[in-house]
Amino acid sequence: MTRESNTGGDKYHRILNAAVRVFARQGFFQSTVSQVAREAGVADGTIYLYFKNKEDILVQFFSYRARQVFDDFKIAVDRAESAFGKLKCLIDRHLATFQEDRHMAVVYLSEIHQISRVAEPQIRAMSQRYADIVASIVECGQQEGSIRENLNLGLVKRMIIGAVDEVISTWLHAENEYDLTSLADPLADLLMHGIGSAAFGHARR
Amino acid sequence: MTRESNTGGDKYHRILNAAVRVFARQGFFQSTVSQVAREAGVADGTIYLYFKNKEDILVQFFSYRARQVFDDFKIAVDRAESAFGKLKCLIDRHLATFQEDRHMAVVYLSEIHQISRVAEPQIRAMSQRYADIVASIVECGQQEGSIRENLNLGLVKRMIIGAVDEVISTWLHAENEYDLTSLADPLADLLMHGIGSAAFGHARR
Amino acid sequence: MTRESNTGGDKYHRILNAAVRVFARQGFFQSTVSQVAREAGVADGTIYLYFKNKEDILVQFFSYRARQVFDDFKIAVDRAESAFGKLKCLIDRHLATFQEDRHMAVVYLSEIHQISRVAEPQIRAMSQRYADIVASIVECGQQEGSIRENLNLGLVKRMIIGAVDEVISTWLHAENEYDLTSLADPLADLLMHGIGSAAFGHARR
Amino acid sequence: MTRESNTGGDKYHRILNAAVRVFARQGFFQSTVSQVAREAGVADGTIYLYFKNKEDILVQFFSYRARQVFDDFKIAVDRAESAFGKLKCLIDRHLATFQEDRHMAVVYLSEIHQISRVAEPQIRAMSQRYADIVASIVECGQQEGSIRENLNLGLVKRMIIGAVDEVISTWLHAENEYDLTSLADPLADLLMHGIGSAAFGHARR
DNA sequence: TATGAATGAGAATTCATTCAT
């Protein structure tokens, strides 16, 4: 009965995309189902043929749309050779994807906490996906000797995703436009080598 | 009825604290003014003697409560000597403060995007405050030679605050309790030296 | 899906029977056309090929189905010889019919008042039919001397149908099952001879 | 928190009475909360200060208003001496009460089946109250010899209440007004002595 | 005939805010 099997997924995706636009503009709770319907060019009631309720639109968004985005990161990362290359690639894809779909970026960054109460599993799945990618990068780097041993993987993952999300968030709220992806390499460099000077060496070791 | 945490304050603070508790529990938009009033032990109408409207409670929270927290960071950082010490101190204070006031942490992390539409200036002020602290640390480090030159200060600030926020966020959603501050040093180390191995040196330079 | 009770009938009767089942379960106003359609195994739109609107299903039910039931009473009553026999027969048929079709019983007893606003004529027709039967029984009884003269026929009819309906209604809401028809004779006896003792005779006369 | 303790029970009873009028006119399901509010001269939202929801209005009606009516019957019956007198008294009060408050009568007769799904206990309580009254009449009659032994009390109660309700129901739907209470004595007589002629005697005995 | 996706009017309910006390 779920409508992925819709004729071409037409209305379903029209509504989903419209919803993301509206939510990005006004926030989830300040958006009305009517607004989403109008933006999608359907009647109010039509929404409920495809979504259980207003919240379900957000859940579906995170379940399918955003999740798939994270899956794509994996593919991109696998193409790079070195750990550093992979890291740059991950961050670049992350930044590029969100830059390409600003609406999704806004909704992802603003509403994920709201939705986490109801769609905890989906959120965890995305988070885990990211953690897996980071783990694979770290492992690769440790094998080639470019990444140090004894890392707290979870912490590394949190640092990376936190840094990237914050970079995106700042970009979203910036007054003047600028190219987000141009920050991929500098950020990857920072994450790889830290802010410390090489001269001082690694304090701990 | 709840009077335990009535920190001797007047009605204004009683309401503000009650609101943070309620908002943390249910989210801003899913909380009602009545709930805040009940939690504060005042009548619904009383809220409006101290706050312009529901949203204003959140704005006041960010204007005074959260902002002051960021101000405190500055003081703590100034006490440390080395740049690395300052960084650890900043992160430690950040983590400790949010660990001590979980309600504030939830509201800060969840609702800041909602409020940003209406309280952009306050948000910017906090952000700028953090940027200043980071800048002072970097400057200090560069003078003592422990932090490299040519850093994109804004990017460094975003990396740090993003990493810390993500660490806090993960802690908030974790199933089992753990000590957040114990992550301060490991995280500071990561930010300082990156995940790369010293052996490889700084690729770029 | 439910096809068991599809009494070989065409769509019209399939829908009508399905509707009675659904209405009995949930009440007319709390039932949806979709539910009736699903129960009947047809598409929503198909309902409207056979019925003017939702209400019309109920009207048709009372027009044809329930009405026919009352017609059957007449036939049964005519077979009995004595007035008392006829009365017992009427009540027995009444109880037996409703016991056999519990769904109809529920709808008849619960929804007749709702429908009376729109299908007054049908209701009156059924009521008149019952009044006629009662009148024929009374007439028969008066001829054979078993029923007293000077009866308010309308009142007698109301007493009988009221008593029987109430007996059925109680049975419907009873917690444990019991045989409804076993109450036919006791009730007929009560209606025939009243609750007074013979010794006291008829007070009035 | 329940609002019986309202200042004079003002709004609460205004709404309850308005609701009964509206429900009587249109039926419960075809009445809107807005209509009740308008009839009561209050805002829509005010309804919800006194009633949990629309259905609760009906439940409260049956819980307090109608139930009390049944309680009154008891008092009236106790005043009469003979069993026959008590019976006439019961029926007279029953008819008079409903004649005096036509709205209540309509709602009671039309909506009791709807509400029984949700307020089974209240309905049972009223029914039991009536059964008790009937039982006391019968017992009294049996002691004085005016009512026969071996009666199925439950059946007698169902016959009486069914007959009375049907008489009221017919009166409600009648085209021309007539005095309902004038039927009390004839009906009591019928219930007491049945429709049979004294000459024929009691078949069973 | 039959379908069932789409519609959109309509209803219940909530809740921020006001204001008489």
Place this chain on the structure above:
DNA sequence: AATGAATGAATTCTCATTCAT
């Protein structure tokens, strides 16, 4: 200052009905 009853606009969601296929 404080109260909390009252308001009514706004919102979500339902569902009878239609109509293109």
